[in-house]
Amino acid sequence: MKLRQLLTIELHKFRAQRGTYASYAVLAALVGLIVWGTWRYGPPHQLQSALGDQFVVGGKVLTGPLIPLLLLEFPVAVHVLIPLLIAVATGGLVAGEKQAGTLRTILIRPVRRAAVLGAKLTAAWIHAAGLVVFVGVLSLLLGYLVFGRGDLVVMSFHGPSFSILAEPQALSHLALAYGLAVVAMMAVASLGVLLSVLCDNPLTAAGLTVAVLLVLQSLRLIPYFQWLQPYLLTEHIWAYREALSATINWSELGTSLSYLAAYIAGPGLIAMCVFWRQDVRC
Amino acid sequence: MSSEAVIETQGLTKRYGRTWALRGLDMAVGPGQIYGLLGPNGAGKTTAIRVLTGLIRSNGGQARLFGRPAGSVPVRKRHCVGVMVEEPAFYGYLSGRHNLELLASLSGGVSRQQIDEVLELVGLADRGNDRVATYSHGMRRRLYLAQALVPRPELLILDEPASGLDPRGQVEVRNLLRKLNRERSVTVFMSTHLLHEVEELCTHVAVLLNGQVVAGGPVEDLLGGRQVRLEVLTNNPQRALQILRGYHAADEARSRRKGVEVYCAPQAVADINEVLVGEGLRVFGLIPHRETLEQLYMRLTEEDEATPTADN
Structure with missing residues (x-):
């Protein structure tokens, strides 16, 4: 089976490329800025105003687990930055290799195209997962380092309320939330690989991936398309929020996971079919 | 196949x-x-x-x-x-x-x-x-x-x-x-x-x-293994051209400045000489030229020069 060797090659390329380290550096910088900003400013505005005059909280609000939570709530990270970094990486996976001619060098070896694309998809998923896990682990470590241990105050996404999760419970909720974010980013990676297969230029592929996500995000804001909302990828990227509630709605979570699974498999299968019959002329 | x-x-x-x-x-x-x-x-x-x-x-x-x-x-x-x-x-x-x-x-x-x-x-x-x-x-x-x-x-x-x-x-x-x-x-x-x-x-x-x-x-066949270009020098090139155009062993007979040129099998050279002499012509020279690959290639691609082609 060549899949293992091909995957080794793909992962080796990720390791050898400066762009990969640049991606991690950007995310590390974002985590660092959020930790620094929180340390200087205090809890986020929403949390401060929710707690404000109405509650007296024993202990402290600023704790280590709060930082990974803030990263998830900060839309730029999960909804813009990580998808953008994934799009750039997946753009290079097929379109970039077509442009450089290295895809031809691989395809003239005794390998099946399905194995080649399967390895690329798997590498893209691993890369996507790696970025999310990196953000989660780094933010938690830095959070603990700067703010120390403690419980987690979680804002509700459904109304003006909040819950306090004990530290072990908070960590398990955060792990689940980051796990869901990993699944969501894998779906973004699948979309990126599909567009990379369809394009001959890595920048076009990356740009298109981001554009598709932005269009889907925009549809959420247009009332006419409300009926479409439950089916959109961008709707289910938010699934991790459910894991940040004190009481998790498992049914809703299951539905979102099913959609995300479809968004991972669907573009992957379409990419496979296109790639199988595609003329490689570059 | x-x-x-x-x-x-x-x-x-x-x-x-x-x-x-x-x-x-x-x-x-x-x-x-x-x-x-x-x-x-x-x-x-x-x-x-x-x-x-x-x-x-x-x-x-x-x-x-x-x-x-x-x-x-x-x-x-x-x-x-x-x-x-x-x-x-x-x-x-x-x-x-x-x-x-x-x-x-x-x-x-x-x-x-x-x-x-x-x-x-x-x-x-x-x-x-x-x-x-x-x-x-x-x-x-x-x-x-x-x-x-x-x-x-x-x-x-x-x-x-x-x-x-x-x-x-x-x-x-x-x-x-x-x-x-x-x-x-x-x-x-x-x-x-x-x-x-x-x-x-x-x-x-x-x-x-x-x-x-x-x-x-096979390269040898293409490079004159089958045919040579034969330069024929005689006292009456016009008559030689007429004869060779009707002779089965000679192909593409045409007039040249110094005589006649035909394509034929290497072993047909002696026969051509015999035919011409038999018709009363004086043969000054029969010069066989083996076609190089370059000549073959140029001849084959000559007619095609102006034809638009596909991007390779």
Whole structure:
């Protein structure tokens, strides 16, 4: 089976490329800025105003687990930055290799195209997962380092309320939330690989991936398309929020996971079919 | 289709948009042959190689490798095929050796010693550990040839293997291919623009024009094994032309400034002399010229010069 060797090659390329380290550096910088900003400013505005005059909280609000939570709530990270970094990486996976001619060098070896694309998809998923896990682990470590241990105050996404999760419970909720974010980013990676297969230029592929996500995000804001909302990828990227509630709605979570699974498999299968019959002329 | 052929195409067609790159390509490469594919830019040489290596799909006809359709040759059989098509492309941030190791791992892997041997063969032994990004174009082409040689191929499909190499490099590549063919019975199928390369190296050749083979066969046959151009000098060229136009063993008789020119089999020269003398002409000279590959190529491509062709 060549899949293992091909995957080794793909992962080796990720390791050898400066762009990969640049991606991690950007995310590390974002985590660092959020930790620094929180340390200087205090809890986020929403949390401060929710707690404000109405509650007296024993202990402290600023704790280590709060930082990974803030990263998830900060839309730029999960909804813009990580998808953008994934799009750039997946753009290079097929379109970039077509442009450089290295895809031809691989395809003239005794390998099946399905194995080649399967390895690329798997590498893209691993890369996507790696970025999310990196953000989660780094933010938690830095959070603990700067703010120390403690419980987690979680804002509700459904109304003006909040819950306090004990530290072990908070960590398990955060792990689940980051796990869901990993699944969501894998779906973004699948979309990126599909567009990379369809394009001959890595920048076009990356740009298109981001554009598709932005269009889907925009549809959420247009009332006419409300009926479409439950089916959109961008709707289910938010699934991790459910894991940040004190009481998790498992049914809703299951539905979102099913959609995300479809968004991972669907573009992957379409990419496979296109790639199988595609003329490689570059 | 012949069951013996290593490569065989029948009526192979390929179209890019409205442009036909291959218009019914027929050829057969037997085991142990060094088969050269000649043709001007846009004749369809690279397209033919792309189809044979499964990079693109044909629109019609058949292309077979080892008797199997080119797109569905079993992976274990494809281990026996070394390919270089178009420009070399490697991961520039890796060394030449590392690139070879990665690519060889897709063919079941080869030992470090085998990689060393191949690097030595292509003259990259002392630069194998340098990053490919630091290689010259010629060195990349050598590395490209090296990847086609791991693991040991039975068939080499090479797209202009000596292109971009300095004269010494070209000679080395020719010697290497000759050696592989002689010592390991490797079948070589190569496209080239270098006519002398074909004359020196190839056992068989096909001239491709507008996606079709216009001449093909053993090189010796094409280069006058079948016909020579005969210059006929007589006291009455007009009469000689009349006679030779009606003589079955002479082809394409035409008037030239110094006499008459015909194409005929080498053994027909004496017969032509006898016929002319028998008709009462005085024959001053019969000068046979064997056509060089260059002359053959120029003659075949002459009429085609102005015809628009497909992008290769």
